[in-house]
Amino acid sequence: MKLLRTEGLSKHFGGVAAVEDLSLDVDEGEIFGLIGPNGSGKTTALNMLSGFLAPDRGRVFFADEEVTDATPVALARRGLLRMFQTTRVFSRISAFDNLLTAGLARGLTEFEAGERARALLEELTLAPVMYLDAGQLSGGQRKLLEFGMCFIAPPRIALLDEPFAAVHPVMRETMAGFIRRRNAAGHTFLVVSHDMPIVVELCHRTACMNAGRLIALGPTRDVLQDRAVIEAYLGSDAHA
Numbered sequence: 001m002k003l004l005r006t007e008g009l010s011k012h013f014g015g016v017a018a019v020e021d022l023s024l025d026v027d028e029g030e031i032f033g034l035i036g037p038n039g040s041g042k043t044t045a046l047n048m049l050s051g052f053l054a055p056d057r058g059r060v061f062f063a064d065e066e067v068t069d070a071t072p073v074a075l076a077r078r079g080l081l082r083m084f085q086t087t088r089v090f091s092r093i094s095a096f097d098n099l100l101t102a103g104l105a106r107g108l109t110e111f112e113a114g115e116r117a118r119a120l121l122e123e124l125t126l127a128p129v130m131y132l133d134a135g136q137l138s139g140g141q142r143k144l145l146e147f148g149m150c151f152i153a154p155p156r157i158a159l160l161d162e163p164f165a166a167v168h169p170v171m172r173e174t175m176a177g178f179i180r181r182r183n184a185a186g187h188t189f190l191v192v193s194h195d196m197p198i199v200v201e202l203c204h205r206t207a208c209m210n211a212g213r214l215i216a217l218g219p220t221r222d223v224l225q226d227r228a229v230i231e232a233y234l235g236s237d238a239h240a
């Protein structure tokens with residue numbers, strides 16, 4: 001089944017076509033990559049898919065229902081959750097309490113939230129720092145904590161915006177393993193990343209955007225070898 005689908009999504013900011021006529025679909029159970037040079041429209045696309053930004057034109061469907069005008073909260077309730085390019089955790093409370101808070105906010109009992117929080121801290125290698133204020137954790141650890149908060153009540157699809165950026169390679173591997181295991185358990189992911197080795201390793205299919213437009217979509221290796229994709233990354237010099 002197509003879990004998430006867009007038809008002709010467009011968003012302009014003043015004279016800039018941040019996203020232009022974007023149509024793509026994510027299958028249930030896949031890890032779908034979204035790549036493209038800086039400023040190509042990836043975050044704007046995620047904002048429209050997750051209800052944070054209203055498109056100028058086009059439609060979004062989740063599990064075959066139109067959700068173009070749905071709010072982020074309504075989408076999260078249905079199982080579509082978004083992680084941001086910048087980490088969003090509460091820095092003045094502990095890692096454990098961040099997870100507890102996320103669990104309660106998603107309707108778990110305190111007991112359930114506590115149990116799941118402990119298991120996630122263990123899996124994400126955060127158990128040794130679980131009682132430190134989140135503000136004292138490294139950038140990578142905060143990112144891992146955010147993964148935990150996202151998965152305390154597992155979404156059907158998680159939209160991740162550059163989760164691996166500026167993260168230590170060991171934690172990057174922890175994140176990739178976490179995504180792989182959740183995917184093996186049936187969860188779907190849409191991952192925006194500039195980290196091509198991880199994209200190749202994780203993503204079944206990948207879409208590439210350039211200047212707001214979709215320029216390639218298919219099996220990840222094919223997309224990375226696509227001439228238009230290589231040229232987009234090299235910039236206009238590639239034509240010289």
Ligand SMILES: Nc1ncnc2c1ncn2[C@@H]1O[C@H](COP(=O)(O)OP(=O)(O)OP(=O)(O)O)[C@@H](O)[C@H]1O
Binds near residue numbers: 016018039
């Ligand atoms: N709120 C906004 N107001 C005006 N212009 C914006 C806004 N958000 C994005 N843009 C512009 O839209 C275009 C696409 O930006 P977007 O952030 O979606 O790109 P991106 O692919 O996520 O880039 P990056 O890889 O750097 O994160 C850029 O030209 C950007 O400057």
Ligand SMILES: [Mg+2]
Binds near residue numbers: 043044161
């Ligand atoms: Mg972005």
